[in-house]
Amino acid sequence: MSTPPRRRTLVATAFLAVGTLVAALLTTVLASPASAHGSVVDPASRNYGCWQRWGSDFQNPAMATQDPMCWQAWQADPNAMWNWNGLFREGVAGNHQAAIPDGQLCSGGRTQSGRYNALDTVGAWKTTSIGNNFRIKFFDQASHGADYIRVYVTKQGFNALTKPLAWSDLELVGQIGNTPAAKWTPETGGVSIQVPGNAPGRTGRHIVYTIWQASHMDQSYYICSDVDFGGGSTTPPTTAPPTTAPPTTAPPTTAPPTTAPPTTAPPTTRPPAGACSAVYRITNSWTGGFQAEVTVTAGASAIKGWTVTWTYTGGQQISQSWNATVTSSGSTVTAKNVDYNGSLAAGAQTTFGFLASGNSATPTPTCTATV
Incomplete structure (x- = not known):
């Protein structure tokens, strides 16, 4: 028995409608990044960097030769x-070390049913040039805030081109403690925060590994960013990443914007032998509080440790600090090096930071060295 022409037309139309709906759903899944989470956007995480460079042209076969790690x-x-x-x-x-096996750090232990497994692949991932004193920029689309953010860098001698990343390859170089989203910088589509790191003695290719413990629940993020030390100190850009998928047109031929140097440079004259100097600057502020950092510079000879002191005049109180042990006695604040950043070669620098309540202030610090 043959199907009447009108019925065949209705059946074909129904199948076409279903197919169109499925295609639309797939397009939506592939074209819209998740909007409830976050990542390191500078130096770009492996997958964020691939999305930045190729999201609008990800089927271009030129990626296989121009950016082979992103291609795979x-x-x-x-x-x-x-x-x-x-x-x-x-x-x-x-x-974290119990949950994430060696060799699987960049995929978060093959989380999300293996979605991110390719990020563990060893090879020549594109790098961002940074200095030994640097800051990572973390963008949080859902404004969760952080119980803590920890920043690690691979030890000198680690070969990112041949060796899978292991916990023993990493050294903690910076961190912040509990920081509500209200203290992050508001941006279009979310909030961001910068975390300073100090990795003396690093040269060449390395991996910056960031753990973000979000505050809204026990949710831990694991981020690999590929860097090349030797690019000078950098400040991540203040603009937020796009919150929607890029257009389908080809990517721009111009290079991404370079990062700007800190607005307050360290002193250009080196302190005398056996001495040190300190420069204090505000990096963020909000009603009732602020974030600041201090750059310590060794003198004409190496030092074994340092102590920085300053005095507040407006009742400011420090609530969190990183890369230094900070104590207060009345209006006087004393910051001492921690184990990994006390020894500085002649002219070398390190940076520590903190959060404080009260109006932002820029006192003049003094530095005393241990030789």
Whole structure:
């Protein structure tokens, strides 16, 4: 029995409608990054960098030769790039090394059903040039804030071109403690915060590894950023990443914007032998509080430790600090080096930072060296 022409037309139209709906759903999944999470956007995480460079042209075969590590990642799972801000695990309870095996650090222990596995692939990932004193910029689309953010860098001698990343390869170089989203910098589509790091003695290619413990639940994010030390101190840009998928047109031929240097430069004259100097600057402020950092510079000879002191005149109180042990006695603040940043070669620098309540202030610090 043959199907009447009108019925055949209705059936074909129904199948076409279903197919169109499925295609639309797939397009939506692939074209919209997750909007409830976050990542390091400078120096760009592996998948955020791939999305920045190729999101509008990810099927271009030129990627295979121009950016082969991104190419293999796009081929493995495009959603790992569209969802550049969803690389997390839940319920780790702070036991990061127990939850994430060696060789799987960049994928968060093959989280999200293996979506991010390709980020563990060893090879020549594109790098961002940074200095030994640097800051990472973390962008949080959901404004969760942080219980803490910890920044690690691979030890000198680590070969990112041949060796899978292991916990023993990393050294903690910077961190901040509990910081509500209200103290982050508001941006279009979310909030951001900068975390200073200090990695003396590093040269060449390395991996910056960031752990963000979000405040809204036990949700831990694990981020690999590939860097090249030797580019001078950098300040991440203040603009937020796009919150929607890029257009389908080809990517621009111009290079991404370079990062700007700090607005307050360290002193240009070196302190005398056996001495040190300190420069204090405000990096962020809000009603009732502020964030600041201090750059310590060794003199004409190496030092074994340092102590920086200053005095507040407006009742300011420090609540959190990193890369230094900070104490207060009345209006006097004393900051001493921690184990990993006390020894400085002649002319070398390190940076520590803190959060404080009260109006932002820029006192003049003094530095005393241990030789």
